[in-house]
Amino acid sequence: MIQTFKPSKFSLRLHHISRKQGFLTSVQLQRRLKNVINLDCKENKNCGFSCNKITASIESFSSSCNKSTRDKSQLAQNLGATILEHELTLQPKDGEEATPQSDLWRKWDAFYRFCRLYSVIGTIIGVTSVSLLPLTSVADLSPAFFVGSLKAVIPLAFVNIYVAGINQLVDVDIDKINKPYLPLASGEYSMGQATAIVSAFGFMCLALGIMFQSPPLFIGILVYFFLGTAYSIDLPLFRWKTNPYLAALCMVGASGFTIQLSVFYHIQKYVLGRPIVxxxxxxxxxxxxxxxxxxxxxxxxxxxxxxxxxxxxxxxxxxxxxxxxxxxxxxxxxxxxxxxxxxxxxxxxxxxxxxxxxxxxxxxxxxxxxxxxxxxxxxxxxxxxxxxxxxxxxxxxxxxxxxx
Structure with missing residues (x-):
């Protein structure tokens, strides 16, 4: 959940002053801002905002006009911060206060958008469905089958998250134009946070592929990992997304061939123990x-x-x-x-x-x-x-x- 704030009448009056009056002296500015504050506080009696706080900042700003440019800039920033605090206090969303639950929801929402979980859900559904194709009877639905299916679902879901994340790491400037709602583009995630998430899921998918000792599954994970990296990473001979034919090849190779073939033969050969057909x-x-x-x-x-x-x-x-x-x-x-x-x-x-x-x-x-x-x-x-x-x-x- 992203908190949003709308401009109050206070900010609109300040905007009116700047548009209509042009440059003002410090005394004029002080007088006009005090009038705006007094009027605003009368209209917002229960806003919980201290008008004296802004007034003090204005007087401090006005008395500093004979100081150095650097000092004036600093005081102007203090005044702006005080006004911003007033804006945020006046405009809470639906009267809600920040709670641990809302903070947890915001973190989950950012992770959801970063991982592009609709794609991850598609991978989980696909792996689960393809796992059922080699079955020939209800008797094949054994505990060993479910364990073998999970061995395919988990690392392939992890590699999907890795692929979505590395694409955002490399394309953060493009996403600021095309997808400003993504956590990196919006500033909700830092580059360090995003790199840590991508590295963790990239390492886990490869490690699990090795641990599960299923060659078809490991090859599928490796191919998916390679195609996702080649699609995004900006290195010589890579960055395949800039070529529409190679970009399509990456998607086809990952969702069309890799999941279908690797999962099917993993279940058929290394879970059910049957000849490859x-x-x-x-x-x-x-x-x-x-x-x-x-x-x-x-x-x-x-x-x-x-x-x-x-x-x-x-x-x-x-x-x-x-x-x-x-x-x-x-x-x-x-x-x-x-x-x-x-x-x-x-x-x-x-x-x-x-x-x-x-x-x-x-x-x-x-x-x-x-x-x-x-x-x-x-x-x-x-x-x-x-x-x-x-x-x-x-x-x-x-x-x-x-x-x-």
């Missing part, structure tokens, strides 16, 4: 989510055109325009849903056929309706649609179990 549902999952990830990679840059142009990031939206990229993204997803419905209709199991066809047609209808309501000139509208795409992305993890 490439199934129809796994093949569909790799192709569908790779295409969807490519769309997300292009779509996420649509509202960031201003910042990307200023810093020379040649995204698809910068090169070809918002309208063309938006149309391409929606078209690709509609093709993906249509293909999924056709593949589902070819299933020999009636339940799978009904669920896959009806499910994909329903999601395609939701997408079409939402796309028609998007205003590309409103970044909030585009960002809202982007978050809706993530919901569709996560919903597909349910339907892949009917693609047999």
């Amino acid at each position: 490439f199934t129809k549902s796994l093949g569909f999952s790799v192709i569908f989510f790779s295409l969807f990830a490519a769309v997300l990679a292009m779509f996420k840059d649509i509202p960031d055109v201003d910042g990307d142009q200023e810093f020379g990031n040649q995204t698809f939206s910068v090169r070809f325009g918002k309208e063309k990229v938006f149309t391409l993204c929606i078209t690709l997803l509609m093709i993906a849903y249509g293909s999924a419905a056709v593949i589902g209709a070819s299933s020999s199991i009636r339940l799978n056929k009904l669920v896959s066809v009806i499910g994909h047609c329903t999601l395609a209808s939701f997408l079409w309706l939402r796309a028609n309501s998007v205003n590309l000139d409103d970044n909030a509208s585009v960002q809202s649609c982007y978050m809706f795409l993530w919901k569709l992305f996560n919903a597909e993890y349910l339907l892949i179990h009917f693609m047999h």
